[in-house]
Amino acid sequence: MKKVMMTLLSASMLLTACGQSQSAKPAAAPAQSTAPAATQETAKADKPVELQFYFPVAVGGPITKLIDKLADDFHKDNPAITVKPVYGGSYQDTMTKVATAVQGGNSPDVAVLLSTDLYSLISMNAIEDLTPRFSKEYFNGFYEAFMGNTKSGDTVWSVPFQRSTIVMYYNKDLFKKAGLDPEKAPSSWSELKEAASKLTVKDGSGKVTQWGIEIPSTGYQYWMLQAMSLESGTNIASGDGKQVFFNKPEVQEALQFYSDLGRKDRVMPEGALEWATVPSDFISGKTAMMYHTTGNLTKVKTDAKFDFGVAFLPANKKYGSPTGGGNLYVFKNIPEERKQAAVKFIEFLTKPERVAQWSIDTGYVGTTKASYETDLLKNYIKDFPQAAVARDQLQYADSELSTFQNGQVTKLFNDNIQAALLGKMSPQEALEKSQQQADAILKSFQ
Structure with missing residues (x-):
């Protein structure tokens, strides 16, 4: 992590050193080229x-x-x-x-x-x-x-x-074993929690041997949270790179859901879930479901030794995923x-x-x-x-979160999301802090 x-952070610092504009407007487009069209x-x-x-x-x-x-x-x-x-x-x-x-x-x-x-x-x-x-x-x-x-x-x-986009992968064999319909993935947050509870398996000593769901919480946790925010009814940034909406109620609802899966519902491991480890956990059967990029679809298809399904991310108020x-x-x-x-x-x-x-x-x-x-x-x-x-x-x-000074904004947002997932801050505190920090960075571009 x-x-x-x-x-x-290094990329962000380098970008600043390369002469990032402090103007509120993007760099002007160059004059129309006479180069031929495609x-x-x-x-x-x-x-x-x-x-x-x-x-x-x-x-x-x-x-x-x-x-x-x-x-x-x-x-x-x-x-x-x-x-x-x-x-x-x-x-x-x-x-x-x-x-x-x-x-x-x-x-x-x-x-x-x-x-x-x-x-x-x-x-x-x-x-x-x-x-x-x-x-x-x-x-x-x-x-x-x-x-x-x-x-x-x-x-x-x-x-x-x-x-x-982010999609949900699920292990059809483990669905059958848990008494769930292998051809019907959870389509809502409530269905996801219910299925994940049935798919979380413990041994005689109470140790979890199989998790219901894993959602990465390193590297791209902002991306995962953005999906849940879209499902709750709002995106987290404007389309011009100048504003973020991290502290909206819908984003707080999304982060609370994300955090609760591990800390309250106990259907997802607590702590940091590495981006690269989650697909390996799914392929090895350590988790029955995962949120991950469709860019790993061919790897899962090649390496998984079980029947698996792919589904839309479960909806809250609606379906949604950032690209x-x-x-x-x-x-x-x-x-x-x-x-x-x-x-x-x-x-x-x-x-x-x-x-x-x-x-x-x-x-x-x-x-x-x-x-x-x-x-x-x-x-x-x-x-x-x-x-x-x-x-x-x-x-x-x-559209995915994209702003001026994007490296800095994404880093602070990722840090605060992870703090909430680890229980070091409440979702509300994490998002208010993220909003204040991002506003300070983007102020000169307003």
């Missing part, structure tokens, strides 16, 4: 072009092998362009490396970074305005739920790539020929067949509507209907 949070052929390079492609590895599975193959396949189609992947570790570690590179005048050409890094990158004046680089038809091909974290106003700054995951960014301070090559690479990565295959290989949601019209995904979903759940949940999805 400390490592993740220190990384976030539907037109980009200019051919007179000499070979090499692209530095920063990429995080945030979930299980052979992601590096998949990216290496995509880079090789692109080079075969475009012999004058070579893509060199640079694997940065976690999203936070990759952002830190990118910020360092930008500060040192050695900006990458293209990178996959969190969609929520948008305003931090705008403040750094680090990324290219992609609005004139692609056609409107191209952007309209993506699911609208994924476009919220790509834009500031009408300016498009990135392209959805490995995108996700998540990474977007493709092109950097500003690189030569024009590399910008054009980067755009061509993005076009390559977002062709329907490749989006479909990436979804199958990883578990991430296919980002384009056209990808679900391919025979690849149609046949995959026919045999494995769990793969359609995250896509279907998009109708209830909203």
Whole structure:
């Protein structure tokens, strides 16, 4: 936990050092480029072009092998362009490396970074305005739920790539053993608590040998809480990166529910539940249900030795989940020929067949509507209907928390959420403190 949070803080400090704006307005969009749209052929390079492609590895599975193959396949189609992947570790570690590179005048050409890094990158004046680089038809091909974290106003700054929502995984075999219907996942908070109670198993000494539910509480606890807040009727931030709504009653209700699962209802382990450990606990049978990114779907499918289901997150007042995951960014301070090559690479990565295959290989949601019209995904979903759940949940999805000084805001919010989950603060105290701290950081952007 400390490592993740220190990384976030380091990234935030680096972003400030890179000259983040203290203005209330995002950096002005650059003048309209005369570069061709995505539907037109980009200019051919007179000499070979090499692209530095920063990429995080945030979930299980052979992601590096998949990216290496995509880079090789692109080079075969475009012999004058070579893509060199640079694997940065976690999203936070990759952002830190990118910020360092930008500060040192050695900006990458293209990178996959969190969609929520948008305003931090705008403040750094680090990324290219992609609005004139692609056609409107191209952007309209993506699911609208994924476009919220790509834009500031009408300016498009990135392209959805490995995108996700949070879904609920459940062990059908353990449901049967507990006398629950294996084809009916809990659809409400009350049903979740009832099922989790039946699925929590103790030995003769009273020690828990199987938990009913696990929800991560390190790294991305703000994301989990945001889902519960949406289910309670509100999002936790404005769409312009300038305001947060951490202390709303609906958010307090959500954090109380989150905390009670472990501290009061005793159906989830108390203390910190590591992001990477929860899927392992689910696969090994230590927990019967888990909340996690759909980006781990393929890993669960490959490694689980039992029948499992995937479902929408249970509703409170309604269904809801924030989107998540990474977007493709092109950097500003690189030569024009590399910008054009980067755009061509993005076009390559977002062709329907490749989006479909990436979804199958990883578990991430296919980002384009056209990808679900391919025979690849149609046949995959026919045999494995769990793969359609995250896509279907998009109708209830909203944008993920993204603000100016996002690293600092997310860190303080994560710290205070965890303090509430550990019983060091009440949910109300944690959220009031979070609101005050975030307001102080965002004041200069109002």
